[in-house]
Amino acid sequence: MSQISDEDRQALRDGFARYLEAEAGQEKLRAGFASDRGYDNSIWQQMAEMGLLGIAISEDFEGVGGGAIDVALVMEELGRKLLPVPFASTCVVAAEMIVRFGQDSIKEDLLQKIATGQLTVSISGTGDFVSLSDDNHSLSAELSGDSWVMNGQVSFVSHAGVADYHLLGLKEDGAHSAYLVKASDAVSAERLTTNDPAQRLFTLNFSDAAAIKLENMDAEGINQVRMRGIAAVAAEQAGATRAIFDITMDYLRTRYQFGRPIGSFQAIKHMAADLLVEVESATSAALAAAKALDSGSSSAEKFVSLAAFTCKDAFRTVSAQAIQMHGGIAYTEEHIAHLYWRRARAGLSLFGSSDEHREHYLKSREAA
């Protein structure tokens, strides 16, 4: 449950949206592409200043004690601007994992630093923890004396190049376990070439890297973290979907052909009306998932799955049609439409495919 009042939440969101509108335009977004981080670090620091990085962390660790609904609002705004900051990995999944399963010493050491923007955490894992299949890693954790060491390789790890810690979820003998590995010489990160210039993906190699095991794991808790990660990404996609839709509607009102705005043609209007249904459905689904998580509803599984495939699919459809509706201008690299479209395509498999979530949704609708 969120500790933030409705009024404060709205104020937080409005303030963040205003800041992004002024400071996170396309120019800065593209400038970030050339950097190691992939984004402008001043934005991350401003988010810390506004209290957003600690939104899912309790007040005991300098967080603000927000819920899934607050995470969703931040993610929607980030999605609108396509900002590739490591918020979902560091401030949602890693923070939730540490809050739930971390020893007191880890909580004290890391949560406050996450909330204040002093460190970022990459996440990777197997099975139902993150999306990566077992084929994508050869990780193994072993006890050496009374401490753990990590060896092996894992791929498709977002933001790992500059992360201060790596959170690795493993499935060992059918049971979930998780380890934190600090960035060091024992960890090497090799950047992968990605289709979306905003995305930073790496292969991580561990050779006898010191690891801290999270001691208090339980299956239900893992599932909660998984659902919160999925709901966060869905909200990001809902925000991005609305943004590229708005950009497209502006163009339809101002682009003239045949002596009239192209938005006056019914062929275009009907596409726009159909897409609006997708845009609003994505927003509704993301909101329903966050609310169900915060209220502890037994329908949370259902709504999270619904949000997962609805938002992914809406983002893909709307961003693809946005290019079509713009025509030639959106076929140029300098136009922003393809950046939304690339993100939508990249988001297709994060935390499971649409088809997998549709299947999961159906199971949750069956009579018990």
Next chain:
Amino acid sequence: MAILDRSASPEEINNVVEAWLDQHWDSEKRCAKGADSYDEKAWLTRVFEAGFCVPSWPTEWYGLGLSQKQSGIVEKAFAKRKAQGSARDRFHLGAITVFKVGSDELKRTMLSIMLTGPICCLLYSEPNAGSDLAGVRTKAVPDGDDYVITGQKIWTSNAQEAEYGMLLTRTDWDVPKHRGITFFLFPMKQDGVEVKPINQITGESEFNEVFITEARVPATYIIGSLNEGWTAFQTAIAYERLIMGQGITERRGKSKADSEPQLITLARKYEKYDDPVVRQKVAQALAYRELNGLNMQRAKQEIMTNGSSSLMSLGKLAMSRVQHGEAAIATDLLGNAALLDGDDYPDAANANFDAAKAYMNSIGGGTDQIQKNIIAERVLNLPKEPDLDRDVAFRDVKSS
């Protein structure tokens, strides 16, 4: 008059309504207590006098001044006992329109009659004015204190039972089409009104053609003002589309929140529920329905906070995809069995009926294509397409 106001809690409202129904309604015989059988007019009059017909309207106009939400509690209590007459503030399009845009005189003379009588019928469409409804050609000519009406209407539900219809007419032929329309509350029970049922593709006959030949209506029955009927009509049509977006045209019991969705039951029965392709289709169909529900919930929330919501206009369009889609999946699940029909094959009969009935949502109340124009122009502010008949006197507009 029941003693209730906006400060009443949901429990208080429910208790008052339940107590009233205990006193007045016989749930077993489904009629007023003490009566032998159901007398619609007598019962509706009782409900009307108690203020339960239109609880969300102000007390000076026969309501209780309750909020929409509170009004819903009254509606539920009535529905629980299968008692008629409540929620006319949500579903009686004629009364709602007169209440919203009628003159005080019309409201005073007609609202009590309308609320205690059958639902009004809608005399809008004509054979040559379907999607282009502003092209109506039914004539209204002044004659003393009355207007004399001649023309043909189509797609009229409840035309046999209705005592009144809401009638779109042409009163000025020398101005562009939207500016010469007058909207009347029209008495149906008179000479010169002939009703003929239409046989529909669903096998039903809920619609009629209405032939009007020199019938009369008092000038005081104009809803809104002379030649400004198009504006008044917008209120009526907006309510109609809103109601359709809630899936009101569907066969009853299609989807209850607490039970397993029918498509799942059907897929199991025809042993296709393990097929992953079928599962994907069923899941997506259920999702579309659930998403429309979530959108409408958000719309209601926005209406409570801001007084209006653009989301409402999406419901009817979204419902078309839901209904056509579900019917297509049900048909595929049945396979060859869908070729059959009739009482001996209820699954086939239902699937076939639903497939045809889905057009009621995607054509009735304005086609999906008209609805898309409305969404694009009013919600998304896309520019209107230039109309060829825009600045042309209606008598010079080309027609088929």
